Amino acid sequence: xxxxxxxxxxxxxxxxxxxxxxxxxxxxxxxxxxxxxxxxxxxxxxxxxxxxxxxxxxxxxxxxxxxxxxxxxxxxxxxxxxxxxxxxxxxxxxxxxxxxxxxxxxxxxxxxxxxxxxxxxxxxxxxxxxxxxxxxxxxxxxxxxxxxxxxxxxxxxxxxxxxxxxxxxxxxxxxxxxxxxxxxx
Amino acid sequence: xxxxxxxxxxxxxxxxxxxxxxxxxxxxxxxxxxxxxxxxxxxxxxxxxxxxxxxxxxxxxxxxxxxxxxxxxxxxxxxxxxxxxxxxxxxxxxxxxxxxxxxxxxxxxxxxxxxxxxxxxxxxxxxxxxxxxxxxxxxxxxxxxxxxxxxxxxxxxxxxxxxxxxxxxxxxxxxxxxxxxxxxxxxxxxxxxxxxxxxxxxxxxxxxxxxxxxxxxxxxxxxxxxxxxxxxxxxxxxxxxxxxxxxxxxxxxxxxxxxxxxxxxxxxxxxxxxxxxxxxxxxxxxxxxxxxxxxxxxxxxxxxxxxxxxxxxxxxxxxxxxxxxxxxxxxxxxxxxxxxxxxxxxxxxxxxxxxxxxxxxxxxxxxxxxxxxxxxxxxxxxxxxxxxxxxxxxxxxxxxxxxxxxxxxxxxxxxxxxxxxxxxxxxxxxxxxxxxxxxxxxxxxxxxxxxxxxxxxxxxxxxxxxxxxxxxxxxxxxxxxxxxxxxxxxxxxxxxxxxxxxxxxxxxxxxxxxxxxxxxxxxxxxxxxxxxxxxxxxxxxxxxxxxxxxxxxxxxxxxxxxxxxxxxxxxxxxxxxxxxxxxxxxxxxxxxxxxxxxxxxxxxxxxxxxxxxxxxxxxxxxxxxxxxxxxxxxxxxxxxxxxxxxxxxxxxxxxxxxx
Numbered sequence: 001x002x003x004x005x006x007x008x009x010x011x012x013x014x015x016x017x018x019x020x021x022x023x024x025x026x027x028x029x030x031x032x033x034x035x036x037x038x039x040x041x042x043x044x045x046x047x048x049x050x051x052x053x054x055x056x057x058x059x060x061x062x063x064x065x066x067x068x069x070x071x072x073x074x075x076x077x078x079x080x081x082x083x084x085x086x087x088x089x090x091x092x093x094x095x096x097x098x099x100x101x102x103x104x105x106x107x108x109x110x111x112x113x114x115x116x117x118x119x120x121x122x123x124x125x126x127x128x129x130x131x132x133x134x135x136x137x138x139x140x141x142x143x144x145x146x147x148x149x150x151x152x153x154x155x156x157x158x159x160x161x162x163x164x165x166x167x168x169x170x171x172x173x174x175x176x177x178x179x180x181x182x183x184x185x
Numbered sequence: 186x187x188x189x190x191x192x193x194x195x196x197x198x199x200x201x202x203x204x205x206x207x208x209x210x211x212x213x214x215x216x217x218x219x220x221x222x223x224x225x226x227x228x229x230x231x232x233x234x235x236x237x238x239x240x241x242x243x244x245x246x247x248x249x250x251x252x253x254x255x256x257x258x259x260x261x262x263x264x265x266x267x268x269x270x271x272x273x274x275x276x277x278x279x280x281x282x283x284x285x286x287x288x289x290x291x292x293x294x295x296x297x298x299x300x301x302x303x304x305x306x307x308x309x310x311x312x313x314x315x316x317x318x319x320x321x322x323x324x325x326x327x328x329x330x331x332x333x334x335x336x337x338x339x340x341x342x343x344x345x346x347x348x349x350x351x352x353x354x355x356x357x358x359x360x361x362x363x364x365x366x367x368x369x370x371x372x373x374x375x376x377x378x379x380x381x382x383x384x385x386x387x388x389x390x391x392x393x394x395x396x397x398x399x400x401x402x403x404x405x406x407x408x409x410x411x412x413x414x415x416x417x418x419x420x421x422x423x424x425x426x427x428x429x430x431x432x433x434x435x436x437x438x439x440x441x442x443x444x445x446x447x448x449x450x451x452x453x454x455x456x457x458x459x460x461x462x463x464x465x466x467x468x469x470x471x472x473x474x475x476x477x478x479x480x481x482x483x484x485x486x487x488x489x490x491x492x493x494x495x496x497x498x499x500x501x502x503x504x505x506x507x508x509x510x511x512x513x514x515x516x517x518x519x520x521x522x523x524x525x526x527x528x529x530x531x532x533x534x535x536x537x538x539x540x541x542x543x544x545x546x547x548x549x550x551x552x553x554x555x556x557x558x559x560x561x562x563x564x565x566x567x568x569x570x571x572x573x574x575x576x577x578x579x580x581x582x583x584x585x586x587x588x589x590x591x592x593x594x595x596x597x598x599x600x601x602x603x604x605x606x607x608x609x610x611x612x613x614x615x616x617x618x619x620x621x622x623x624x625x626x627x628x629x630x631x632x633x634x635x636x637x638x639x640x641x642x643x644x645x646x647x648x649x650x651x652x653x654x655x656x657x658x659x660x661x662x663x664x665x666x667x668x669x670x671x672x673x674x675x676x677x678x679x680x681x682x683x684x685x686x687x688x689x690x691x692x693x694x695x696x697x698x699x700x701x702x703x704x705x706x707x708x709x710x711x712x713x714x715x716x717x718x719x720x721x722x723x724x725x726x727x728x729x730x731x732x733x734x735x736x737x738x739x740x741x742x743x744x745x746x747x748x749x750x751x752x753x754x755x756x757x758x759x760x761x762x763x764x765x766x767x768x769x770x771x772x773x774x775x776x777x778x779x780x781x782x783x784x785x786x787x788x789x790x791x792x793x794x795x796x797x798x799x800x801x802x803x804x805x806x807x808x809x810x811x812x813x814x815x816x817x818x819x820x821x822x823x824x825x826x827x828x829x830x831x832x833x834x835x836x837x838x839x840x841x842x843x844x
Contacts, residue, residue: 039579041620042665046649047529051665051672059667090529090649092580092587 020068026107027065032100037093038062044087044097054080058087058097065104073108076115109173112180122177126168129154129161190316191223193249194308195240197231197256199286204229206290207301212255215305221316223247232262237269244273251275251315255283255308276320278765278827283311306843313839317832321765326806328414328755329511330354335406335695338366339738340730340745341516342388347749348514349397353756356508357392358420359402360691363467364389366518370450370542372549372556374738375601376632382466382551389468402469407505409698410788412806413725414511414761422504426474427460431496434462434470438485438497446478451546455553460485460497464551474499512725512752513699515709516745517692519731522577522685526585530573530682535653536562537660540576541598541683548605558609560679562658566610567678571662572599573648574619577685588685590706593735595683596623600632602681603641616642616675618664626737644673651680686735699726700787708734719748724761727752766827767808768815772800774822781814781823790814 027035044058045051051058056077064072072078078101087097108114121131130153139149150156154164168174194216198204209227216225224247228236231254240252252275254266259282267277285304293300330353334345337359348355357364369389371381392398401420408419427438438460447453450463457463459479460472474485474497481499484490491497521542525533532538537560539547550556560567574595580587596619603615622643624633637643646664653660654676662675688707696703701721702710709732712720719727729745730736736744755761767789770781777799781790789807792799801823803814815823815830824830 034581037581039620040667041575041647042645042667043647043649045665045667046646046663046672057665057670059665060670092575092582092647094581 018070020070023068023070023107024066027100027103030103030106032065032096032103034093034095035062035097035100036066038066038095039093041092043090043092047086047090048081049084049086050080050082056080058101061101061104062095062097065100073104073111073113078104078108079115079118109176112176112183114176114180116180116184119177119180122168122173126165126174126177127161129158129164188250190221190251191247191249192221192251192253192312192315193240193243193247194219194222194225194312195231195236195243195252195254195256196225196227196285196308197236197254198227198229199256200229203256203286203290206294206297207285207304212285212301212304212308216253216255216308216312219309219312221251222312223249231256232265237265237272240266240269241273244270244275249273249275251279251281251318253281253283253308253311253315255285255304255311257286258284258288278321279315279318281311281315281318283307306840309843310836310839313835314832317829317835318827319829321826323765324763324805325760326412326414326763327760328758329416329509330756330759331356331508331510332512332514332752332756333358333406333416333418333508333510334514334516334729336360336366336516336518336730336732337364337392337400337402338516338518338730339368339385339388340518340732340741341366341514342385342392343742343745344514344516344729344749344752345398346388346391346395347746348753349395351749351753351757353397353753355398356418356420356510357398357400358404358406359400360405361463362403362425362461362471362473363463363469364392364400364402365464365466365468367542368738369464369466370549371545372552373601373605375597376626376628378601378604380550386466386468389466393468400469401506402471403473404506406695406698409513411509412763414755415806416510416513416725418508418510418513420506420508422506424476424501424503425471426476426479426497426499426501427472428496428498428501429469429471431494432471433494433496434472435494436462436472437490437492438472438474441484441487441490443482443484444478444480446475451553452540452543454543454546466551472496511756512727514727514729514745514748514752515692515695515699515701515721515732516729516748517695517732518689519686519735520689522588522687523586524576524682524684527577527587527682529650530576530648530680531651531653531660532682535651535660535680536560536658537567537653537679538651539679539681541595541602541681544602544681545598548602548609556609558606560658565678566613567606568610568613569675569677569679570602570606570613570615571648571660571675571677571680572602572615572617573680573682574599574617575647575685576682577687579620580685586687588687588706590735591623592686593623594686594737597626597629597632597737599681599683600624600636600641603636604639607636607639607641614640614642616644616662616677618644618646618648618662620645620647626739646673648680686731689732692732699723701726704734706734708732719744719751725752725755763806764810765805766810766825767805768803768810768812768823768825770801770803771822771824772802774820775800776820776822777801778819780817780819784813784817786811786813 042059050056081101085098154161196209196213213225213227252270267280270280271277332348332355334341334357345355345357373380404422407421411417439458442458442460444459445456448457459475546552577587578592606613606615624630646667648664650663659676704710711718727748729748730741789804812825815825
């Protein structure tokens with residue numbers, strides 16, 4: 001076989017299926033320890049509180065990431081993990097699947113594949129320091145319980161919001177947010 | 186050295202292993218430039234017949250009196266080239282090996298230039314060493330015509346029977362009151378479904394009857410000293426508080442004994458008395474009194490019980506017995522993984538979660554329920570039973586004490602349990618939660634088909650959690666059917682955890698006594714994983730069965746027979762050759778300070794009075810040639826043969842000359 005006839009090992013196309021073998025390496029490098037060790041037992045999915053409530057299937061995410069199916073980055077269910085780490089606690093391969101999901105989210109964010117609902121939450125964090133800011137109803141309940149209206153966070157100390165914005169800026173999130181908002185217009 | 190040194194250097198290509206990285210011809214040419222080198226040559230495989238002939242012929246043709254082979258690790262082929270050197274008419278200890286494969290071309294294949302430099306260094310050093318080597322004579326010692334087998338499960342039983350049939354006096358030591366081990370607890374055995382008792386008990390009886398086997402049950406190895414051919418073994422025969430020669434196994438003591446406690450043999454599923462045999466088919470059928478629970482009511486000694494036999498004596502002490510053997514076989518078996526540590530499965534919390542071995546006793550005709558499988562919470566027959574495979578196997582969670590390896594028996598015994606449940610309880614459906622079914626043995630895959638055909642259900646997914654209904658005691662098993670990608674929450678009557686096989690706790694003591702090692706999995710380390718799985722690195726000590734790693738009964742029996750064959754070789758040969766690589770003490774210079782006595786890890790050094798003066802000496806057979814004593818000796822009176830200070834210094838000097 002001539003060299004022209006060989007497939008590029010980096011991004012090989014097998015018929016209609018395309019795999020990227022570097023995806024899982026990136027997931028591992030970003031903290032998804034041992035992700036390549038997954039043997040697809042499904043302990044993660046069966047223990048996951050979101051399995052019954054959403055389309056998130058941790059085992060399937062791990063499978064797609066391992067094969068290098070980049071479509072996993074477009075999966076909106078990726079964003080429904082509550083990061084409770086039950087999957088990681090029970091994994092017989094000592095894979096921290098939660099961290100692998102966080103790594104995939106980070107890659108997706110950089111590729112502008114983060115859902116717009118998350119961008120909205122990002123905007124809320126930039127504005128108030130909270131993904132879910134305090135509400136009027138919540139304030140009333142707090143007072144009834146003998147608590148101050150606002151918790152001791154940026155709600156009480158708004159001067160720290162600018163520092164949170166600094167984090168968003170340094171990590172490049174603000175830029176991604178602006179670019180994505182511009183794209184969606 | 187009076188005689189002029191004429192050394193031959195032989196550089197091996199090892200196919201492309203070495204020649205693919207460095208220039209072997211240039212290395213041979215380089216060797217010719219070294220002092221004392223009279224001849225140098227390279228060849229594709231020096232270990233082959235033509236290669237060895239080349240060494241022999243070169244010795245004669247070029248009148249060589251020392252050889253160096255630059256090739257693989259001495260662990261692999263030092264014996265080969267020593268032999269070739271000896272056949273050429275030169276003392277085999279005038280050969281030295283330069284490792285340019287394992288420690289060079291294999292690890293430095295990305296840096297061929299540096300690898301070449303290193304190969305030159307190593308060859309130069311070995312040539313220097315070969316110039317300093319002294320001829321030595323191997324010693325032979327006689328071998329005691331007896332063997333010791335530690336552990337009397339199926340492995341120890343098989344090994345003992347083989348040894349005894351080969352005419353060798355065999356001491357079989359078992360720590361429990363009866364022989365039989367784990368296999369005696371099993372009901373039927375996969376895949377043929379012959380009952381364990383039917384195939385094991387006849388062997389147990391054979392052991393008791395064989396005139397060449399001296400059976401020591403309820404006994405433990407206390408101490409081992411000596412070396413291959415001449416081991417002195419001290420065995421503690423724990424007191425049964427019953428004279429074995431007087432006890433006729435009538436069981437009257439057991440009938441009158443008022444004490445009740447869980448029977449270890451049945452994993453506590455039924456009680457036993459303080460005067461007991463672990464199971465009715467025990468060998469020897471001699472009663473034991475468990476002094477930890479005996480209340481000394483003396484009922485067992487009355488006329489209605491033991492009476493005139495007078496077999497019971499509460500003051501009977503332990504006895505220490507010393508035997509001399511030529512070889513030892515370790516057959517100490519395994520333990521089961523403490524699956525309680527996997528909290529998500531609720532073992533010992535939920536009544537109806539049992540282990541595979543407990544299921545074995547529940548299903549066994551000789552078990553506490555007479556083979557009627559019932560669930561522990563209410564005694565009802567279970568109609569749906571879940572099996573959790575790989576319960577603690579193939580699991581990297583060290584915090585839970587789980588094991589990364591495959592236990593090799595759980596798939597098959599769970600399939601067998603599934604078959605037995607279908608057979609015994611009409612309408613019962615077994616659900617096997619698996620990741621892979623490993624049915625690798627002869628007729629195993631066929632057995633898997635059979636269970637599928639009988640209606641066993643296979644769910645590819647690992648159980649994440651088990652919960653219990655506090656009223657019905659039914660269990661809800663949560664798992665993903667990974668083939669459907671669907672979450673399952675199944676209410677089952679009972680769950681069996683097919684827990685992992687783990688190294689036996691009791692093996693630790695034996696390991697220390699015999700200076701054995703273990704592999705990273707915790708099982709005892711064999712001499713070679715493929716070509717010598719029944720030997721150890723301690724000469725004269727062999728391994729049989731599960732103590733070396735998980736295996737099923739056919740493999741245990743084969744392994745045990747192999748160990749017996751290996752252990753009988755030195756005995757039948759009658760003598761063994763010992764490497765002359767041991768330390769010798771120059772008693773004129775020895776100050777008797779005893780530093781070496783404390784340093785020797787093998788107990789080979791001793792202090793004796795010679796001509797009114799305390800001096801050290803080394804037991805040549807016990808010495809392993811580690812050299813610790815020599816490096817510690819303050820007066821430099823200890824010489825390590827074949828690794829003398831001069832020889833080692835010559836290597837260091839030769840190394841320094843290249844830089």
